Amino acid sequence: MRAKPLLIAGTAIALALPAAAQQSAQPAQSAPTPTQQPVSQSPSTTGPRKDVPRPGYVNAPSMEGLIEELTSLDLPAPAPPVEYPANARRDPWVVGVLDPAEEGLGDDPWRGASGAFLSTLMRRMDTPIASRWAHIALRQTLLTKARAPRDVNPVDWAGERAWLLLRMGEADAGQMLISGVDTDKFTPKMVQVAVQGALASADVPALCPIEDGIRKYETRIRQLVNAMCSSLGGEPESAAAQIDEARRHGRVGGIDLTLADKVVGAGANTARAVTIEWDPVDQLTAWRFGLATATGMAIPNRLLQAAAPRLRAYQARAPLLSASQRLDSALIAGGLGVLSSQSLVDLYSAIYDSTDPSDLPETDAWQLRQAFVGKDRDARLAAIRHLLGKEQSGLQKEGIRALVARAAARIDPDPDLEDDAPELISAMLAAGYDRAAARWVHAVGQMNDTNGDRAWAMLVLAAPDTKGLDLSYGRISGFIGRDNSPEKIRSSLIVAGLFGLGRINEQSANSLNRRYALGLGRRTAWTRMIDSAARMGQAGTVIVLTGTGFQTATFEHLPGAHLYHALDALRATHQDFTARMIAAEALSRT
Template sequence: MPISSKRAVFLTLGLVSAAALASAQDRPESLLPPGFGDPAPSPTPAPAGSLPPPSVARPDPPGAVVQPLPVDTPSPTPSPTPSPVDPAIAAQYEMPGYARRSLDLIGPAGMREGGVDAAAFATANGRFAEQLMRRLSAPLPSRWMSILLRRTLAARLVKPEAVNGADFAAERAWLLLRMGESAPARAVVQGVDTANYTPKLYQVAMNAMLATGDAAGLCPLAAGGAAVTREGGWMVAQAMCAGLEGQSAEATAAMRVVRRRRLGEDIDRKLAEKVIGAGANSRRAVTIEWGGVDRLTVWRFGLANATGVAIPDEMLDGVGPQARLWLAQSPMLPLAERLPLAERAAAQGVFSNVALVDLYGSVADDDSAPNAASAVANDLRTAYTAGDAGGRLAALRQIWGSEPRTRYDRLVLTARAAARLPVAAESEDGDRLVASMLSAGLDRSAARWRSAVTAGGDAWAMILLADPDAQSSISYDDMAVYGGSGGDSRRKQQMLFAGLAGLGRMSAEDAERAAQALDVRIGAQNSWTRAMDRAVERDQPGMVVLLAAIGMQTGDWRGVPPQALYRIISALRAVGFDGEARMIAAEAIART
């Protein structure tokens, strides 16, 4: 069943016990999942080795993630057997055993990344995990779900069973690229020794290097990629790398072969020649013209980015949002062009609050920056440094603007400035202040404002969900006072209930009452919920994160059903991601 913003994940077929059926004539059927409110979840174990088919994601729009340079059709003629290599000579070039990295533990981090344990996938079915990664449609609507998924995929992980470690790294990096996380994707593929590369990893590695504009990153892989995959793109990469190494004669000869074989189109070859021209001993001057180019491929994106060639907006408009997220991370891009992309990346979770503040710090020191960006940078400085709280709050209001709905990226930008404000006795800006702090995970800073916000408003609801020290349960009557601070009040009530129930903050009786009143069937089951239950029971946090992301494949928060939000929060909390669960629940209020 496709998961999209136009079709709900759940189709309301709740499973109830025989006892519930027997009493159905006296009261409505229970909408809660089995075992709700029990100390530990008790899903029905599945037979060993049985896994449900994953939910099928909606396909990416055409051009969402484009492939590298088109390649020639491999010749059916077998390659000649190479001459034997003298073992003594080969030993001079082989990496010593102590320096080789195992395929059983792959990842760029030397320690746990964001609290993700190395064994997150260790007991999972690796083929099922790869299938989920391949089918997952990204980017996701939730900043915090995206952050958790990135931390999971980019962690140093033990290889699950039934898969090749290099191929598993390739699937992780490919999903990271589709999420817009180009730098972590490159780090994952670089975590594998080149001697262990597979055809799949070669393909993904080329995409990762190009997405980061790292043409030189292709050089350690070019010879192996050409030999293993026989793709034309690697032959062009060999020519570029010869040029970057100052071997202009070899680069010229290699490009002559590329032109004779007509690898790629004219724009592809010219961009490669421009990369060669950046090397030592090169006198090439290549002018890039985009007229007549029908589409932007990752090859064109990467080499243009590497050489500082501006990509026309109309070319970027024809690809998926991932390309703009990649571009936001490019230091080659002029600051004025990079800022709006960085703000989008911050809302998506690709940029942190600190990274975005640092970027605006560069604007403050740049006399050529656009006036609008300079004004925001000056207001941000005032929000941190003004001598009185009133002046700092006024600066925050300038950054947020006067629109009824504040842009989420601006809330991310102001998170730490908002956290520095003293708690006011009463504040009309409580909703934005709390949402801003929670966008960066500053939960205790936000909780300080509990007494200053209006009961029943968005800030009140977000603090209820995000407070790390909360102990007491929330009754139905307490929850029912929530009406939201704008927008669809019933939808907000449903999301608050889903969050509280998922965090275990409601009794079974109050949760049943709320589920009936709000028509949120959190007990409904399908293949996705059953897979999630099994992953929780088997303590497979990596699979829980993947399945949680599967449940959020939609364009924005309006497409996330409250039933799915409940399942996601409950499962994440059960496998140790309590903080992320609370942040996702609060984000649902801020962005609904």
């Protein structure tokens, strides 16, 4: 509305220019008002006849008069450009939300490490990594509010951290880092990461503040983003026109275009109804996930089951989906380390509250409640067994362990529970209840079968101290002798774990390694790098390198040498709890 007076005046100036030029070429006189007559034109006529005056030139005022009239208008001053006030600006060199000292990383997690080197490690890291606890430690490290290391643009450094978090399935954590940088400082890398963050969070409006960057660096989707943001900004006609233009000449088609049209249709006063056909679709991408979830659509199970774990983790926190719709993905997110034990319990509680009372006894939400408040130990154990005994994938299995962790911690140790002990201990350690698990040390000491071996192996690695633990050479040899895992991977992992944690000496480790050919003496460029980072006290670098060394889907494919050097480096940088949990997890999940 403010622009209208200026626009009208500008039009008057444009129309007056020919008149002003004509006046300067003729003697000054009072021009009579000509009489206008209808003009008949033949089909070949291309314009009005020269001898017929045009209506816009009639009584045209002088240029001086127009300028005087324009300057006398009470027009509002143009709005200043939008700028961040000084007190609202953030330092791009210090982006994060966690105190590194409180996370056990010291005041300076990087301690002179090269940011270019670390960025390369993060960019090339395949996810998911083998260990849930290594995932948790890596997330916390990437979220710390520590000064960016040398040899790197600080905004790009925040972008690399956010991009790794997103690939790990950490949508919310990634968005925290992205939102910690002022948008007028975004680099091309940060723009690209911010697009992925918005899609991971199913937060389409988050694309709108970076439209200018998308226009420059993400040209393939810029027209669709402009259309969606126009719709969200209350401009349905413009949005519809841009979608139609994209359909005719755009670079994106099929369901990707239709989903953008769906978002446009969700805006106010669009009157657009869009039907999504999933049948021809054979792959779920971040774009498809983000736009579908943003409109509250349930993605077909066949696409979800074939999707990357990170997409399942994104779905687990999608606010527009019900708790039941998110359940399977939430267990995967729990297994990855994205969701905590408490988050999983809260999700099951929401399902319990929304279920008809007559249907509750048939649900896992009911079983979880019984695991906590069953009338006696047998009832609680039966519920825990029911949940842990369900057929699930590897990540979902670990998610269920985390789910029942607190209930398992409420079961008193008993040698008679030798069949249950390994899973109860696994569950407790999945949530970090190391002291509750350590109560089973004496009960496990009376078990001499395979179950006893498994429970003992986890406890000698996870317990806060070695009091009451049998760490004799004979006990370890007995475990190795009964180990029937492929290529004795469990034997390699337990000796690597005990040596890395300093619970057996170098002589015993070397003897066991040679006797059973465990391969713990292997040296690589990676082992030299993590050992060097540990010597220099670079706690954050040690965590990143641990993630690099754990780039495998399961512990079965993790070399024992990698576990040993990672644990040794973690312990050297005062990250003992993380080291113990990773070591115990290796024996729990193999």
